[in-house]
Amino acid sequence: MKTFLNEIKENEDVDAFFLIKEKTTGVTKTGNAYLKVKLGDRSGEMEGRIWTSVEALAESFKKDDFVHVRGKAISFQEHLQLNITHIKAVGENEILFSDFFPMTEKDVDEMFQTLIDISQQVQHQHLSQLLRLFWEDKPFLERFKMAPASKQLHHSYLGGLLEHTLSLASLVLKNISHYDGLNFDLLLTGSILHDLGKVDELSYDRSFDYSDEGRLLGHIILGIERVEGKIRQVPDFPKDLSIQLKHLLISHHGQYHWGSPKRPMTLEAVMLHYLDNMDAKLNGIQQFLKTQVPDGSKWSPYHPMFEQFFYMPNLWEQVKLPNPIDQNDEGSKE
């Protein structure tokens, strides 16, 4: 089993796989070249130094490679640092993605199957066809299944977009019959497609960040383009329906200052907005509490984006904390 960076102690010998996050060359005061690397895995980061066989080892890996490393942890200026004696790039098939990146604790394929099942409740011919076109789009699916739902606010881990989408669709199923007058097929389809622009907005193969088009256009515009692209492939897709479906996408943030160019104007859009918001907020808080609350404390630190503290008096009894190493958590809770 992989040794994680946050488990390494001073003076320990290390033999494990890491990701190369930075790689630069330095010169010692005595004029010798050495290599400085920043190693990373799911548990954090650590500086590494290669003092010997520098030239040879320098050839054997590059930035963004997964590498096999051997070395010894020493303490330098109050931080641990790895003196590396062996380093070599390895293929993606030799490592477990979930060792290197935060990842949903649920089973991606199970979640996806559940989403497919839910989407089959859509009876309306054109909407049903539209969804099917997405489920048949392999390159899209590959990204859709792995994308995080945000850089850091909620569901910000691999598979997070799928997890959030499934969660929202399930919430729609639970709440829609509570009120009269909402269009089931329209709202369910909208919930499934509402965030799909995020497959283009974020890049997440080596770290989580926004893509150029993500920053310049944003997932609402990118989602509209993907949906419009598929709608054109559905013969006779009704224009009215298309307008209402797109309205769900562009209004789901609910407010102009949250980046929605329109506020929700239909009953479906209003419900979608509240459920989406609730799901994002509750997941965001739980993610924050799980990773940021000091042991034993009932209070979270200050959350910079929500601009407040959170309180969870029974955090240490009730919430099942994710085991950072051994999760064999099975599938969606749905």
Add this chain to the structure above:
Amino acid sequence: MKTFLNEIKENEDVDAFFLIKEKTTGVTKTGNAYLKVKLGDRSGEMEGRIWTSVEALAESFKKDDFVHVRGKAISFQEHLQLNITHIKAVGENEILFSDFFPMTEKDVDEMFQTLIDISQQVQHQHLSQLLRLFWEDKPFLERFKMAPASKQLHHSYLGGLLEHTLSLASLVLKNISHYDGLNFDLLLTGSILHDLGKVDELSYDRSFDYSDEGRLLGHIILGIERVEGKIRQVPDFPKDLSIQLKHLLISHHGQYHWGSPKRPMTLEAVMLHYLDNMDAKLNGIQQFLKTQVPDGSKWSPYHPMFEQFFYMPNLWEQVKLPNPIDQNDEGSKE
């Protein structure tokens, strides 16, 4: 069956019950005294005049009385006006409240029974006891069952507070298991008690308005006082629990500028806020659409408090519009 004010035509003879909303004395150009009244019922208002037997009739009723009226509708300056020949106060038992005030379309007793049943799912000894104390408080219940949930924004009809409370508690039942780590008993109790200060905030026996304490203190403070009063009667009510329960009440508006002195800081408070908001908004829009949308239009007029228009393309097919006269709609949809 009662004749409603908005059904009266010019030159019609009228014989019906109304509420006296205003009563003043005038003098004709020829120096004779006459009575000016404003009549009201659920369908609207109309001016009335008493030209004969003024002194005698003036004795027979006062402002805020329900009255039996006979007279003839004439047109004066483009408005209908009732020339009254007979008028006499009648008791509340002679009229139907729902003829005079907007009222929930659901059965109040059925709704209340459902709420009791739901509240029995609360297992926690102190919370359960707290709820029981409210259910045994007759004067409270009398107001709780009839109060509107707001003056005009949502559920603004007799029985609206009960309807909204039941709706919110049902939503909590549907959504709570969707997430880990929420305290079922706490959140369910909070949802049932969240708006109970409204029984004191609003006056609604002759018209819907805020009471003095409603304007000066508001339903959040008034609710805290009612809850605190009952908590003192529960032996050994845990202080921590009391704080968390009250936090649910004071934070459920979600934002300072919506009058919450604290923002939601617990998972339960966050969920309560979103579901309460969703329920109020959806009911508010539907109420607005039902009463304000011009026949056949897909668009509502501008909603001054939500500051936008609403769109409901299938309003005239899908939504069962309430018959303002003959509603025999049966009970809660739960």
Add this chain to the structure above:
Amino acid sequence: MKTFLNEIKENEDVDAFFLIKEKTTGVTKTGNAYLKVKLGDRSGEMEGRIWTSVEALAESFKKDDFVHVRGKAISFQEHLQLNITHIKAVGENEILFSDFFPMTEKDVDEMFQTLIDISQQVQHQHLSQLLRLFWEDKPFLERFKMAPASKQLHHSYLGGLLEHTLSLASLVLKNISHYDGLNFDLLLTGSILHDLGKVDELSYDRSFDYSDEGRLLGHIILGIERVEGKIRQVPDFPKDLSIQLKHLLISHHGQYHWGSPKRPMTLEAVMLHYLDNMDAKLNGIQQFLKTQVPDGSKWSPYHPMFEQFFYMPNLWEQVKLPNPIDQNDEGSKE
């Protein structure tokens, strides 16, 4: 020459063309049917009544028709009203559009030719091709030339969108060389296309209002779809360029709360935002001053959307006021 509604005096005989804005049937106190119409033209509105030959005349026109009317103006409850003796629908070819709707004072075809000329300064192959596709799209051009730029804020008259677009493109030509580092072809193309979603956002054939898709999606989304549709027809349109061009469209309002899902992030987007804003504001103020300032006053009334007053000390000397009847002002000031 057409008689305008605001020129009609009491007791005058009228013989002119108007637009039927409303048409309903009434019954006199003596039980006879009559027709109530609301007539309109560029100068305002007036009530009309048809008391005789009601059935026959009722057949001869309907709401939204242009009609030929003969009748006499009488005064009723302090307003003028037209007693109509003859009324008959006429074709659009029998009337002048500009007699009925506010219209740009400039020559539409000349403006359009100037815009074409400007657009030919774009050298970049793909952008140039993109523009050409729009200029070859007949149904688009028909709307683009006649659409107003807004319902009431600025350039809110037929031809206003074209006038504003031409004005903005001219401003770009004048200002772009003032700074280093701006991409001429990109910015000029962006200025020409920035508001084109308005051809779908507004309906303006009988009155100025938002279309359903205008309200639910807005001209930014609608514009993106039109641009994206054309970009797909340009072979090998570079993706980076497409992103930057769309960024110009979606960010030109400059702020989230003005409906832009992204704020300007490139030099081109920043300049476009300021020049567009300046042009809209200056035209909006001038339009307001021309139509709303009481004779001789230096101060405008309160402008409800800009939430202020405007001051124009030399309004009555300097500004050429449009003659509401005889304008033969020709062409663009460019």
Add this chain to the structure above:
Amino acid sequence: MKTFLNEIKENEDVDAFFLIKEKTTGVTKTGNAYLKVKLGDRSGEMEGRIWTSVEALAESFKKDDFVHVRGKAISFQEHLQLNITHIKAVGENEILFSDFFPMTEKDVDEMFQTLIDISQQVQHQHLSQLLRLFWEDKPFLERFKMAPASKQLHHSYLGGLLEHTLSLASLVLKNISHYDGLNFDLLLTGSILHDLGKVDELSYDRSFDYSDEGRLLGHIILGIERVEGKIRQVPDFPKDLSIQLKHLLISHHGQYHWGSPKRPMTLEAVMLHYLDNMDAKLNGIQQFLKTQVPDGSKWSPYHPMFEQFFYMPNLWEQVKLPNPIDQNDEGSKE
């Protein structure tokens, strides 16, 4: 006299009392256990280390104890650190509270007596009785006399709540007769009780922070509960008066976004709000200037909560700066 932490120089021998703010165990590179402590007093904090007799000394004190310490100050990584050779817990009676915590410069008992005197000007029977109940509540008084008025914004030192309350009551006395129509007894009582929820909102026995109920409910709700609790003990306390008094408490922040669930609606509430605000702001600025202005400067650093700089040209002549060691400043300035 006590040696203060900010007076200690490198290589000095130290023999003094401190507060243990943190206490943890470390292991040296050679494998020996040692103790790390953080020492504190009114003047600041300093790291301490115990290298010898670790086990024995570890027993002799714990976190939050006051301790008697002997040791030598050495420099480590540019900071002073205390190498401790002797350490032992001492009782609270062996130290002076004001050596350890920032404390009002005024005499607490004198201030309290003045406040009692002022409160006796209240003539109204029920209000007077209400105040007396507070003055007879020993546990309340103990906290009321020592509580700070805020964590860091104004009067944030022991005795600060009393000092601010007295100051505000005095301001009311000075200003109330300036206007007609204000109820003297109501406003004076309100000023005395306005912040009393702070005795529960803040914890301040070892450091200044919010209590759980402080964060979840806040001093406005907590104050309402304390006042309501006492009002119930006053026979026949008029309901109207109770509502107006509570309105003073809940509206005194003046704005929703400052946490007031109601804005001031009575003349008394308006005056209370302005005077409270003025007192808090002026004290907050003076406290900031006294502690944060670099020697000789006329400008304060940026104040992060007020978001501005402050200017005090004659700071160094006029304001008597508190001597951090020898203050024998006596009593209230009233």
Add this chain to the structure above:
Amino acid sequence: MKTFLNEIKENEDVDAFFLIKEKTTGVTKTGNAYLKVKLGDRSGEMEGRIWTSVEALAESFKKDDFVHVRGKAISFQEHLQLNITHIKAVGENEILFSDFFPMTEKDVDEMFQTLIDISQQVQHQHLSQLLRLFWEDKPFLERFKMAPASKQLHHSYLGGLLEHTLSLASLVLKNISHYDGLNFDLLLTGSILHDLGKVDELSYDRSFDYSDEGRLLGHIILGIERVEGKIRQVPDFPKDLSIQLKHLLISHHGQYHWGSPKRPMTLEAVMLHYLDNMDAKLNGIQQFLKTQVPDGSKWSPYHPMFEQFFYMPNLWEQVKLPNPIDQNDEGSKE
């Protein structure tokens, strides 16, 4: 004693002085010219008509004249109207200003003398000299004594600026010694001069409105210019003092969005801001309550600028209401 417009009854003969607010010419249906005037006095406005001797009477007065009028009140379209038989302009010396415009209930000369007395407490040579220059400026004083303090928000009556200035200076006297470190002479001078730009901002000889320079520059800039003009006449006025004094003027609104180009940065500016704000708000509320509260009600109507309701439970007992006719209230309450 003058007959006031709001006392006139139908069919009464009227013989009194009024102000001509509007004067236009009309033509009757029979083709004869008549005069339409709008009459005004302190109590309100009324339409008047001159049907006979039109030409002769038209010569005898013009808009903004005070006139002597004889006529009869008749009812037209539910409003009273004066049929005028005699009308003639009179000089300002024949009328009482306070019969025509709302005016302070206090004695202007007494108030001014009190302000002079207060200003003599300023010891600082240059400040004292500055104030004296204002007191010796006759044209300034004439305006300063009569100007209202605002168009409608507070002290909006003749003499209101003086009343507010005196009130604020008195408040400064009462509060300044409450805190250490404030410069008495600076703050007192600032309070006296803080609003003096209002003598130029408002025009109030025939109605209350903003002057052109009032709208375009505002009283803060106008005040700075007046103060700067006088400072130049004081030999060797210290520059530092001048900056601090002007800072008091420009920051006294306290916030940018209330039109202050700087927020208060000195202790004096902070106190001035709060006291000024309190005085304006309390006067504004009282003025609103006195004129706008329906008889017997404890609640005011909605105040459009403060955006709330006000509550004054004992309005009808406690507040001495100003007699709109017979005020012989003497001088300042100071």
Add this chain to the structure above:
Amino acid sequence: MKTFLNEIKENEDVDAFFLIKEKTTGVTKTGNAYLKVKLGDRSGEMEGRIWTSVEALAESFKKDDFVHVRGKAISFQEHLQLNITHIKAVGENEILFSDFFPMTEKDVDEMFQTLIDISQQVQHQHLSQLLRLFWEDKPFLERFKMAPASKQLHHSYLGGLLEHTLSLASLVLKNISHYDGLNFDLLLTGSILHDLGKVDELSYDRSFDYSDEGRLLGHIILGIERVEGKIRQVPDFPKDLSIQLKHLLISHHGQYHWGSPKRPMTLEAVMLHYLDNMDAKLNGIQQFLKTQVPDGSKWSPYHPMFEQFFYMPNLWEQVKLPNPIDQNDEGSKE
């Protein structure tokens, strides 16, 4: 040629001119006095130490002197530090100002001449005379030519105010004829004078910061005073014109919360606001991109005042980056 601080390498011998930003005395652990200085030039800052001949060298320079320094660069705690062996103050004539402070890349005298030329297009006698008075005011000109336009937001380098003023005047020339009804002379004069208060607001002889009057009054008030001072010297300057000109100055920020006490109310003020804003923003972004964008990146770091990122895909091809050492860039681009 001058050696710049950011070019110095470890162990290098240095012989160059610097500015003394701080100068203090320290004592070594062995009890010897030494001097600590902070050296600065245009490229950055560096710590320096003088260990020998301390007393003698201490006499030879003081804070804010330009000095000639000889010494050796050593590394201390990961930063370079200069061990100084020789140091001596030099006169301002021995150094190049632009070596020490960021400076416009354009030729100041050329820019100024161009501005004079432009200002001669003003025909209006009084405005023209007003401008001439400024051009003849030597002390003003000295500051006007060297002042930066802001501390750090835009044109924040010596000569920046002149550069921005010239740029804005040029923009006015390019845009004014685009619209009817703007007063050329007024707007051009306003653009030239709009920011002149900045010569007093900022101090920039040794570093860029706000002066006392800059912080307390701001450049809008300071500019008004300078303009008013000159207007008084122009015989018969029309009052209306003076008001409108000052309105341009005080409203050019456009919004209250940007410190404008009035929003633009004239066409000239509206145009000035937009063009000024555009010029400041575009320059600010370019300045930020030039100095802050990491080599090769298309994205800027987060801009803290604009609160966003900026994108410049072709930054490294298109924009001529200023050579920090050898700029011989000639004159204005106008």
